[in-house]
Amino acid sequence: MRIVVDAMGSDNYPIPDVAGGVLAAREFGDQIILVGQQDMLERELAKHDIKGLSVDIVHAPEAISMQDKPSAVLNSKLQSSIHIGLDLVKTKQADAFVSMGNTGAIHAIATLKTLRRIPGVKRPVLTAIYAITGHNMIFLDIGANADAKAEWLEQFALMGHLYALTALGIHSPRIATLSNGEEEGKGNQLTKEAQERLRENTYGLRYVGHIEPKEILLDKCDVVVMDGFVGNIFLKTFEGSVTYITDFLRAEINQSLTYKLGALLLRGAFRKLRTRLDTREVGGAPLLGVNGVVIIGHGSADSYSVRSAIRLARQAVIGNTIETMTAKFAASRLVADTTS
Amino acid sequence: MRIVVDAMGSDNYPIPDVAGGVLAAREFGDQIILVGQQDMLERELAKHDIKGLSVDIVHAPEAISMQDKPSAVLNSKLQSSIHIGLDLVKTKQADAFVSMGNTGAIHAIATLKTLRRIPGVKRPVLTAIYAITGHNMIFLDIGANADAKAEWLEQFALMGHLYALTALGIHSPRIATLSNGEEEGKGNQLTKEAQERLRENTYGLRYVGHIEPKEILLDKCDVVVMDGFVGNIFLKTFEGSVTYITDFLRAEINQSLTYKLGALLLRGAFRKLRTRLDTREVGGAPLLGVNGVVIIGHGSADSYSVRSAIRLARQAVIGNTIETMTAKFAASRLVADTTS
Numbered sequence: 238m239r240i241v242v243d244a245m246g247s248d249n250y251p252i253p254d255v256a257g258g259v260l261a262a263r264e265f266g267d268q269i270i271l272v273g274q275q276d277m278l279e280r281e282l283a284k285h286d287i288k289g290l291s292v293d294i295v296h297a298p299e300a301i302s303m304q305d306k307p308s309a310v311l312n313s314k315l316q317s318s319i320h321i322g323l324d325l326v327k328t329k330q331a332d333a334f335v336s337m338g339n340t341g342a343i344h345a346i347a348t349l350k351t352l353r354r355i356p357g358v359k360r361p362v363l364t365a366i367y368a369i370t371g372h373n374m375i376f377l378d379i380g381a382n383a384d385a386k387a388e389w390l391e392q393f394a395l396m397g398h399l400y401a402l403t404a405l406g407i408h409s410p411r412i413a414t415l416s417n418g419e420e421e422g423k424g425n426q427l428t429k430e431a432q433e434r435l436r437e438n439t440y441g442l443r444y445v446g447h448i449e450p451k452e453i454l455l456d457k458c459d460v461v462v463m464d465g466f467v468g469n470i471f472l473k474t475f476e477g478s479v480t481y482i483t484d485f486l487r488a489e490i491n492q493s494l495t496y497k498l499g500a501l502l503l504r505g506a507f508r509k510l511r512t513r514l515d516t517r518e519v520g521g522a523p524l525l526g527v528n529g530v531v532i533i534g535h536g537s538a539d540s541y542s543v544r545s546a547i548r549l550a551r552q553a554v555i556g557n558t559i560e561t562m563t564a565k566f567a568a569s570r571l572v573a574d575t576t577s
Numbered sequence: 578m579r580i581v582v583d584a585m586g587s588d589n590y591p592i593p594d595v596a597g598g599v600l601a602a603r604e605f606g607d608q609i610i611l612v613g614q615q616d617m618l619e620r621e622l623a624k625h626d627i628k629g630l631s632v633d634i635v636h637a638p639e640a641i642s643m644q645d646k647p648s649a650v651l652n653s654k655l656q657s658s659i660h661i662g663l664d665l666v667k668t669k670q671a672d673a674f675v676s677m678g679n680t681g682a683i684h685a686i687a688t689l690k691t692l693r694r695i696p697g698v699k700r701p702v703l704t705a706i707y708a709i710t711g712h713n714m715i716f717l718d719i720g721a722n723a724d725a726k727a728e729w730l731e732q733f734a735l736m737g738h739l740y741a742l743t744a745l746g747i748h749s750p751r752i753a754t755l756s757n758g759e760e761e762g763k764g765n766q767l768t769k770e771a772q773e774r775l776r777e778n779t780y781g782l783r784y785v786g787h788i789e790p791k792e793i794l795l796d797k798c799d800v801v802v803m804d805g806f807v808g809n810i811f812l813k814t815f816e817g818s819v820t821y822i823t824d825f826l827r828a829e830i831n832q833s834l835t836y837k838l839g840a841l842l843l844r845g846a847f848r849k850l851r852t853r854l855d856t857r858e859v860g861g862a863p864l865l866g867v868n869g870v871v872i873i874g875h876g877s878a879d880s881y882s883v884r885s886a887i888r889l890a891r892q893a894v895i896g897n898t899i900e901t902m903t904a905k906f907a908a909s910r911l912v913a914d915t916t917s
Contacts, residue, residue: 369821380757383757383763383764383765383766384765384766415810416806416810417720417723417805417806417809417810417813418809423723424723424806425723425724425804425806426723426724428806449813449817450810450813450814450817451813451814451816451817451820451821453817454817454818454820454821464765465757466756466757466764466765466768466807467806467807467810469757469758470755470756470757470790470807470810470811470814471810471814473757473789473790473791474790474791474810474811474814474815474818475814475818476791477789477790477791477793477794478794478814478815478818478819478822479818479822480791480794481709481791481794482818482819482822482850485850485853486846486850489845489846489849489850490843490846493845493846495842495845496842496843496845496846498839498842499838499839499840499841499842499843499846500839500843501839502835502836502838502839502842503830503836503839503840503843505829505833505836506826506829506830506833506836506839509829510822510825510826510829513825
């Protein structure tokens with residue numbers, strides 16, 4: 238298996254990107270193709286012992302920063318690590334693309350310039366994977382489509398289902414729509430329409446209905462579907478709340494010796510909570526709906542996160558996620574009206 | 578001042594409702610009018626020493642439960658404590674209405690049956706008040722309007738502004754729109770349109786732009802505006818995250834004596850966090866846009882919460898919130914097209 242790693246992606250590039258690639262090459266035995274400025278990557282790679290590992294460098298003279306606007310880099314910086322890396326997947330020179338870089342740019346370049354959509358897919362979708370309840374849950378859309386149609390949400394459900402099934406190994410994924418209540422009549426116009434569609438779905442989706450935020454944390458579903466605006470608010474509120482509470486406690490603890498002793502005694506419990514909420518073990522999440530495996534992680538990733546994101550990529554390759562999605566969308570009635 | 582307390586509102590009615598009314602009568606010296614089943618309230622009130630306090634009972638033979646659908650009780654149970662209590666405010670026999678009861682029913686009965694809207698207000702709005710950052714912040718809409726128009730959001734901003742100013746004593750309230758990012762171009766269609774309107778507002782609103790969830794927790798605004806669907810998801814995610822973390826730590830702590838000792842040493846810090854996140858001190862939040870002061874609290878309220886909700890009500894009465902809102906809406910161009 239050949240996995241492209243965007244070595245210019247993370248906030249501290251190329252250090253964690255290269256180190257994560259080396260970790261993955263050693264742990265999984267895959268061929269890792271680091272894409273980025275050759276000199277820089279050679280210097281960085283020289284710090285690692287890669288004897289017996291398959292780690293290559295492909296030169297990309299340009300880099301897309303976190304500040305670059307997706308629309309601006311779609312047709313410029315064509316020699317960036319994102320353009321070149323995605324092109325390697327498009328031309329079948331590699332099986333998957335992994336990046337800790339600019340999510341919007343990757344979404345735009347993959348969708349409109351390189352891989353393009355799987356036939357029948359209306360809108361590719363950004364996802365997040367959390368193991369908050371002890372096992373993986375996938376959330377989509379978390380930001381690609383701030384305004385969505387019910388038909389798109391239905392497709393997000395299908396994509397989430399197929400990804401959970403083929404790449405995450407969830408046998409019969411439970412699909413839910415995020416809403417402001419679970420009772421009949423709850424929801425806004427969009428989620429009500431999506432609910433109707435999903436109840437009548439003919440793809441064998443295991444739709445469990447509307448779900449409220451607090452119910453999600455109680456492990457009642459595996460795939461949570463929503464529009465990109467709501468998904469983004471949901472995730473950022475969750476992450477913000479966690480940060481708020483941990484920062485508050487940390488500040489308190491630092492003010493007193495008694496508290497410090499208490500925290501010391503409790504450190505095992507705090508560590509377990511941190512692990513549960515940590516995203517390093519998952520590493521990233523797929524951009525679904527484009528014609529190739531694309532995994533995007535946080536800019537703040539360390540080498541272990543990069544290694545975990547590569548693991549996600551290889552699981553999707555092994556699971557034939559793209560082939561399954563292509564076949565399913567070709568067979569589904571959703572393809573009939575691929576006009577937009 | 579005469580404040581109506583729906584004594585059939587809370588989950589444990591009439592116990593906390595009556596006790597909270599007595600607390601408020603003693604602390605604030607107001608006349609408290611308990612509305613509910615006379616026998617039941619007389620028995621409950623007899624448990625309290627109300628010598629020198631002004632606490633009256635108004636009989637309401639019916640009660641609306643949390644399970645009652647708003648549409649079902651709008652024109653039935655007309656002798657409920659909610660119908661009768663709101664009518665006392667409408668007919669100027671009381672200055673404000675406080676309830677821990679069925680939010681949807683109160684919203685419907687106040688808007689469509691009794692108080693009705695302040696002229697010019699398109700849609701009354703449910704709010705929440707949190708003191709997470711150490712001072713009061715008001716969130717609206719948190720559930721009344723799952724689908725909203727930009728014009729309504731603009732009105733929510735104005736109502737939030739006037740309430741913060743007159744009742745919460747916030748001198749120059751900072752208004753923000755909840756969004757998926759603060760940069761130019763972020764938002765969905767609704768929030769983008771609302772942003773344009775608010776930037777051009779002529780009511781003297783101090784609009785600070787889009788705000789992300791995590792920024793809210795950093796105290797950058799006083800009034801946060803959003804549609805009722807997103808607002809509900811936001812609040813429930815925040816509350817759910819807090820519950821998740823505290824439940825997780827509690828379960829861990831119970832598993833080990835060392836942890837228990839650590840928690841004992843840290844109890845001051847935990848208590849401070851709980852106080853910060855607690856809603857008891859605030860007690861409730863107003864239903865804004867109807868022609869009278871209405872404060873709604875949680876069903877799980879205890880007597881102290883009820884007392885705090887009554888305090889909110891009296892602050893709005895003292896601040897002339899309704900009169901100010903009526904004058905401002907009458908003067909604003911928003912009244913010109915009150916068609917819906």
